Amino acid sequence: MLSRKAEYFRVSILKMISREILIEYIPSGDILKYSYKKSDEAVNGKIRSYINDKKYTEIIHPDSQEIFLKMLEDTCKKNIRVEFETLTNICGSSYRWYNITLQSKTNIWGKVKKVLGRALDIHKFITERDLAVERAATDMMTGIYNKVTLAEKIQERLKIDGGVTCAMLMIDLDDFKYINDHYGHAVGDEVIRNVASLLQRIFDADDLIGRFGGDEFVVFMQHVSTDTVQRKVEQFRRILANEQDDAFTLTCSIGVLIIDQAEISLDILFKKVDAAMYKIKHNGKNGYHVWQSDEYQ
Numbered sequence: 001m002l003s004r005k006a007e008y009f010r011v012s013i014l015k016m017i018s019r020e021i022l023i024e025y026i027p028s029g030d031i032l033k034y035s036y037k038k039s040d041e042a043v044n045g046k047i048r049s050y051i052n053d054k055k056y057t058e059i060i061h062p063d064s065q066e067i068f069l070k071m072l073e074d075t076c077k078k079n080i081r082v083e084f085e086t087l088t089n090i091c092g093s094s095y096r097w098y099n100i101t102l103q104s105k106t107n108i109w110g111k112v113k114k115v116l117g118r119a120l121d122i123h124k125f126i127t128e129r130d131l132a133v134e135r136a137a138t139d140m141m142t143g144i145y146n147k148v149t150l151a152e153k154i155q156e157r158l159k160i161d162g163g164v165t166c167a168m169l170m171i172d173l174d175d176f177k178y179i180n181d182h183y184g185h186a187v188g189d190e191v192i193r194n195v196a197s198l199l200q201r202i203f204d205a206d207d208l209i210g211r212f213g214g215d216e217f218v219v220f221m222q223h224v225s226t227d228t229v230q231r232k233v234e235q236f237r238r239i240l241a242n243e244q245d246d247a248f249t250l251t252c253s254i255g256v257l258i259i260d261q262a263e264i265s266l267d268i269l270f271k272k273v274d275a276a277m278y279k280i281k282h283n284g285k286n287g288y289h290v291w292q293s294d295e296y297q
Contacts, residue, residue, distance in 0.1 A: 020036070020120050020121075021034055021036040021090055021098070021118065021119040021120075021121075022035045022116075023100075023102070023115075023119060024114055024115070024117075025050070025072060025076070025114060025117075026113075026114050027076040027112060027114070027115070028113075029048070030049050030050055030051050030052050031046060032046070032047045032050040032055075032056075033046050034046075034090060036090075051069070059088055059089060059090050060087070061087030061088065061089070061095050064085075064086035064087045064088070067084055067086065068084075071102060072102065075102045075103070075112070075115045076104070076112050076115060077112065078104065078112065079104045079105075079110065079112065080103075081102070081103045081104070082101070083099065083100070083101045084099075084100055086098055088119065090119065097123040097125075097127075098119040098120060099119070099120045100117060100118070100119045100120075101117055101118050101120075102116070102117040103116050103117065136149075137149040139211040141189060141192055142197075144199070144200065144210055144211055145208065145209065145211070147211070147213070149210065150209075150211075150212065150218060150220075151266060153208050153210075153220075154168075154208060154266060155266050157208070157220065158264075158266065164223050164260065165222070165258065165259070165260040166220065166221060166222045166258075166259060166260070167222075167224050167229045167257065168218065168220050168221075168256075168257045168270075168273045169218065169219040169220075169229075169254055169255065169273070170217075170254065170257075170270075170273040170274055170276070170277040171195075171199075171219070172215060172252060172253045172255075172277055173191070173195065173250065173251075173252050174250075174252055174281075175285075176188065176191070176214070179248060179250070183247060183248065187245075187247075191250060192211075192215065194243075195252075196209070196211065198236065198240060198243070199217060201239075202232060202236050203221070203232060204221075206221075207219055207220065208220040208221075218273075224258075226290075229256060229258055230256070230290075233254055237252070237254070237287075237288070251285060252286070253277055253281045253285045253286065254287070255273045255275070255277025255278070255279070255288070255289060255291065256288055256290040256291065257272050257273040257276055257290075257291045258290065272291050275291065276289045276291035277289070
């Protein structure tokens with residue numbers, strides 16, 4: 001067993017060579033001790049009444065407080081080791097992601113005398129991981145959802161709240177191939193980005209917006225009335241017409257589906273709204289058509 005002097009030396013070395021935050025919690029006194037290296041100095045701190053006075057709320061982000069408190073309480077009850085991630089500002093700066101490991105230390109009778117732990121700064125890793133997930137879920141050109149993610153998000157909404165009135169729009173840009181062929185793909189790409197931006201401006205933050213194909217977009221809404229949907233569609237068409245490039249006129253054909261059947265499948269939704277879109281496509285383009293029950297069964 002290490003002497004007190006050897007243990008002190010070991011901890012001192014750890015403080016100097018590690019960027020981790022070392023943690024020690026004493027349940028009997030409700031005291032949290034911590035230490036970390038800042039610049040070339042070892043910073044030590046002690047917080048009394050850590051749990052009873054909810055001092056942890058001053059350090060742990062509100063979104064992470066529940067899991068932090070549960071893990072700390074669990075390690076105070078029995079000899080276990082836990083590992084989890086939290087948003088923390090223990091170093092007095094902005095909140096950062098930390099991987100926290102806690103290990104109970106018991107006496108010969110099995111009672112937890114203290115909890116030792118470390119908090120490793122993983123903020124860069126978490127933010128890069130989240131960015132990678134976001135990039136995988138979105139269309140690289142426009143920043144809105146790609147086809148796969150959009151379908152997954154709509155499916156989730158239908159499972160959670162499928163009994164409410166929902167609406168889906170299928171928006172197809174008219175004669176987009178002509179724009180690409182005559183003005184170049186750089187101009188075509190800019191058109192796609194502008195349309196995506198316009199959709200984000202008009203539709204609500206809770207609405208799902210995605211790029212469904214090369215020149216097709218889908219919008220999914222819930223808790224909406226027929227009047228609200230048509231007003232949004234008309235607003236989109238009006239602004240699109242007003243914000244035109246002088247070189248060409250951009251129009252679109254929009255299929256509109258409004259339905260409140262909780263049991264409807266995602267595949268049926270897409271087929272019905274697609275049928276509505278092609279209805280206007282085959283009747284002169286540049287407009288919108290609301291799906292009727294006799295068009296697709």
